Amino acid sequence: MKFVPRSAATRQRIIEATAELFNKKGLLGTSVSDLEKATGMTRGSIYGNFENKDAVALAAFEFNWERKQKLLLDGADSHNSYKDKLLAHVLLHHPSAKTPFTPGGCPLQNTVVEADDTNNLLRAKAATGLLSWTKNITGIIENGIKANEFKADTDSVGTALQIISIIEGASLYFRSTQDMKYVNKLLDTAKKIIDDICKT
Template sequence: MFTKSDITRQSIIEKSAPIFNTKGYNATSMSDILQVTGLTKGGVYGNFSSKDEIAVEVFEYSIGKLKDALRFKVKKENTAKNKLFAILSFYRNYSIKPLTEGGCPLLNTAIEADDNLPFLKMKAQKALDELLGSLEYIIQKGIQTNEFKADLDAKKEATLIFSVIQGGLMMSKLSDDPKILNNLLEGLKNSIESQYLN
């Protein structure tokens, strides 16, 4: 059962998430958080010790939404190939229709936290490892069930797929052109069809 404090805390996280994901950590001020939550400083600091703590919780919340949505799409499919295709389909038009306001929380956080926010970089690294691990698991399962070729390097292929998705997403956002990402996703799909299957 949730306490009033739990509900307030979760509300702060959910309402702050779009600001952090759109403006970034450095550009998000406590005034922004107070404005969007409608709370006083005491109301926010009664639930969080600092902006850093809010940022970490916001990232966990946003990346959790992403992982849950991906898991939901993947679980509907029965074959490794279709699970990979479900992931590619999930990211189609993602640069203009992201799941979370402001775009991909992993990409946004990784770029901003790389050099000067070690506490957020650590969280982004963990999320990256989990997403790569899930991709690798799907490919490995495809190899084990003889759906995919035995000589595939599951770890290498998972890294390639995710790098192309994230790179395409960055390029599409920067260029305001969703076709860049979509064309890369189509290329990955063709590659899976032609190089993975037995």
């Protein structure tokens, strides 16, 4: 029988209250008592709106990723040139930008690292998010080629993969070393990739 939550509004409150918790502690590190504390609700109230803890984690990931994706898309959409749209994806990840992503780091990176060998549903959700981001950046590049802003022989998918890999790599280096020199060097590399596909 399909699970039906008691209240859509309560379900959303639970998601928002636990989004940061799951992003920081992960599914395995988050206990039911953590959920109760974060939401101010009883176990019965939580599980009246979610089938189990895994279901809360899935919804929290979706919330975190949609929030991050919206910030990136809005940032790109605020620019007219396709070069600046691409640069927005890079620059919004620099710590100095103070972009209000969910605390705890990139939800894609956090979720993939934890779920790779432990939870196929979470891994698949993260994969969907990553492929969506790749498609979005690929689209910007392809539109830039059509607008005669980028070189016609640009490998749009390959370039998108490079940019995302560098952004995620910069996040990994910053969180592990806390040394900005690696972040700056990596993001400068991403900017050079963008410069190199421009026609002028």
